[in-house]
Amino acid sequence: MIFLTGGAGFIGANFVLEWFRDHDEPLLNLDKLTYAGNLETLSSLQGDARHLFVRGDIADGELVEQLLARHRPRAVLNFAAESHVDRSIHGPGEFIQTNVVGTFRLLDATRRYWEGLAPAEKGAFRFLHVSTDEVYGSLGEHDAAFTESHGYAPNSPYSASKAGSDHLVRAWHHTYGLPVLTTHCSNNYGPFQFPEKLVPLMVVNALAGMPLPVYGDGLNVRDWLYVHDHCSAVRRVLEAGVPGQTYNIGGWNEKPNIEIVHTICRLLDELRPRAGGGSYLEQLAYVQDRRGHDRRYAIDAGRIERELGWRPAETFESGIRKTVQWYLDHPDWVAHVQSGEYRQWVALQYGGAA
Template sequence: MQKLLITGGAGFIGANFILQARMENWANIINLDKLTYASNLQNLAELEEDKNYHFIQGDIADLELVSNLLEQYHPDAIINFAAESHVDRSILNPLSFVETNVVGTFKLLETTRLYWEKLSSPQQEKFRFVHVSTDEVYGSLNPTDPAFREDTPYAPNSPYAASKASSDHFVRAYHHTYGLPTITTNCSNNYGPRQFPEKLIPLMILNALDGKTLPIYGDGQNVRDWLYVRDHCEAINLILREGKFGETYNIGGLNEQSNLAVVEKICTILDELVPKPGLSYSSLITFVKDRPGHDRRYAIDCGKLEKLLGWRPKETFESGLFKTIEWYVNNSNWVESIRSGAYTNWIKQNYEHRKF
């Protein structure tokens, strides 16, 4: 069985990947996570007794720590989930995104290169570095534009997207300059269980359950392609095992939805699962001032991944959304554990000045 070093494994996508990897015996896991605001070790509590799972708190930018982990565990691959990922936070504090997404990824690559160059030829051929990125590096689409392909020029429009674009370029450069066996994935918007509730879908679910307003930016017609997190994890595992070094693979959900449509569907499902007499959850919808530089539309063409590796998403948006809402409804203890003062203060900071 493979041994994987996962960075950022206590976050939303990383934690879901680790759980799936252990439950389905994809690999043994070493999880390195800095434990910032969006990380939550409760996501992985069920693995506490798993002898093939190891957690280390630390920063990908800590060269000595990463080097020691590589020498101690000798992983077959690294999957880099570690990132600052919230656009609104990048607008308020872009420097932290540069430090984590650009400098952190660079230092992780450099430490990995030094380790990889000391391996024997058979070990070098077996090793790989998978970098998990975003469709936001490609910029924004008009309503009739074709979906993003792997050869779409980069045109990032937010500090977050710019920091991820830069990290992607470093990954590419380390393959072409040093021969490091890297693969990059660019995914569309993820959703599913265990997502930090400042993101659209969990924020709307939890606000609705609390009877709070459901704030939608602008006119609500910004479009995203929604990818269920379990489908994303299966794609990453497939790419890890069968992807070609130096390549990029787009991973999309094939589910384009406007933000308003997403929130309306959440309300419809909640009316069914958690009805409140005399209240339709859609009555809580309110429109607030748009965020600066809000990209109008994202869409992913994942035809390359389907053609070369045979992957397609299994979940429709409706089936994945129902599973997601059901999980939040049934896991109130998880929700309460992450509703810290820091999270409450962030929501207030981001939304209180956006009233029309």
């Protein structure tokens, strides 16, 4: 069995679904079910004995210890995180609690469990921590892309909290010998993404006839990674990564935000033309820039390609088309997210608000 945290969120849920597409090994899924944790995403696994879901917090060390002792996983994969930069600016406390305190408690419970394993199990065990390229800070227009040796320079409460969690993971390896792996991904997009992030927000707002808000001049640059490619990379790192090492995961797709918005509008013009005619680009609206908005991120994913043989399967053009089509094909999922209906099931099942 593997033990995955944050498996009802966007990236974690995609990982869970793909895991059971390719594996029969059971998976223990621990998720706090905050606003972005959506069990509807995992509805296809209802009744599947291989998927054991537990509602809980990685900061609950006693619960984590009980789950580890009961289910005896061969690996822990930490996807759990507060991850939206805007939310971290307005309320940083939750980010410190989950990303720093939560990671510490998860690490410490895992260390005690790992130390009690038999030698063969202990040698095969892995703790994989999923992090972000945002810990590296911002790049200039002509700077080389981030490599794994790039210094940390986080600029938002979110990225600072993730940097803190990364340092804890590194320390638990060097101090206690815990066999850890850390991955740094670029901007993910794809199915089941909560519509506060750029790609789903643009699709949802466009279809609703609402403004398409773009920060500042729209020229902030990110590397774009299709979520299924990210999941395949994490699986590869779990299989063959060297304990103590970090691996950057990127899509080799550096693009400014405004180009992403234009691409989405062109696809919607093709796939779902506006009832009154004209282009969705007419809804474009520039808004005041985010405080501390990093100008450019760029991932050099050469190490994972050279050492582990992984490359993304999707180009940006193929991935973004699949993503837009998915949102067009799943209006009920989007409607439930927007209305909060997806949380009613959680309240019914767990006796309280999500």
